[in-house]
Amino acid sequence: ASQFGMNEALEQLGIKLVNEGTSTGTENFSSGEILDSFSPVDGKLIASVKTSTLEDYEKVMRAATEAFKTFRLIPAPQRGEIVRQFGEKLRQNKEALGKLVSYEMGKSLQEGYGEVQEMIDICDFAVGLSRQLHGLTMHSERPGHRMYEQYHSLGVVGIISAFNFPVAVWSWNTALAWISGDVCVWKPSEKTPLCGIACQNIIAQVIKENNLPEGISCLINGDYQIGELLTKDTRIPLISATGSTRMGKIVAQTVAGRLGKSLLELGGNNAIIVTPDADIKMTVIGAVFGAVGTAGQRCTSTRRLIIHESIYDKVKEALVAAYKQLRIGNPLDENNHVGPLIDTHAVEQYAVALNRVVAEGGKVLVEGGVLSGEGYESGCYVKPAIAEAENSFAIVQHETFAPVLYLIKYSGDVDNAIELQNGVAQGLSSAIMTNNLREAERFLSVTGSDCGIANVNIGTSGAEIGGAFGGEKETGGGRESGSDAWKIYMRRQTNTINYTTNLPLAQGIKFDL
């Protein structure tokens, strides 16, 4: 990694050999066990992080709840100015942070930069939004009364994020939470703790330079047990959690048990429908990037291609030819398309999926396999695979976080394809490739895709930050990032003001004393 300037990047980001994993902003400490971060790129130890103990956590929560009391008093546009400065710092650190994301998580350098770009974009979005936290005004049914609604800061927001977008998902939450006047406590994935340290070091500069209260951006590190402290904590009105459906169900039940709010971004099982009117060239680009980009480890990765029988062979051949061009290797080397999976456990899951699809009657079209030898020492590099399958196979119904693409044939009308597309438990992203207006509109209609994201003539992954991001069914129902996703970070209040000398009751009720 040193030939890619990784040492300089780590130094710029303030990553030490051993890092304090707990932070209240500029104050860093930690007394828990050591968590080592190994790179899936070369299997080497990058650096270590001291995890948070219960006492560390309590210190964080004290700082956060104290900070909220004053942070909420800063006018929203001034909080926007803080986020603007954070965006500036991200621009200055884009290269270094992008490299760290690529090295610690394993995604291609281009995608690492792309992830930091998403952070910059959400900051810009949030700055503008900081002057637009609008409520509505309504007409009261009573004379001399005014009615309106306003949005107030909510409190401490707990953020639990996953390894696959180790920095962007945090920023989608924090940027909106901060302009809303909330303070954040972040638990990054234990697979990418250094990305968390790096982000915290960047925001710490802004906190220091602006003399902001300690506690508006807090960091904790550890396994699911430290996450559980967040989900159970009645001082935290909102938990935003990204990860598996299994994790989400536990988080949802725990948070609902104390009637807290949760924003869940869970698994996807995303499909592209390819109709007889599809542009095959565009289909191949969208499908290949969707399936092998981030080594198939995006929630929005393309898992299934639902192809009309009349063009099935043509699409299949084009895909197989495209897969032959893929270069697998060190993601820091910009010549490679596909980097490693996050760890050897993910490699096992990948192998299980390929065995299962065959056991269930599927046929492998592009052979998978784990790569070994020079450059593949970490044991995390796998070959992107394609298998022909049925939508009903248990393995096809399951989200495997790896580059395995299932081809499914449909016949007849586009409705048959939509039924297959919707015929899974998850509901995150979906796409249709067609130049037929009727097909496209039916796919987007109420009887069309049941997902939170539905695209025409682009793939399933790579959503822009300006839209609300999230999905239905087992994906958890949460929406973050653009549009009006900010509303979950605030509490809504309806206000009715009487400026007369009478007190008429609503609904015309008479109550004369």
Ligand code: UN1
């Ligand atoms: C995720 O995989 O958790 O739409 C987020 C995309 C990215 C975000 C993915 N903008 O693929």
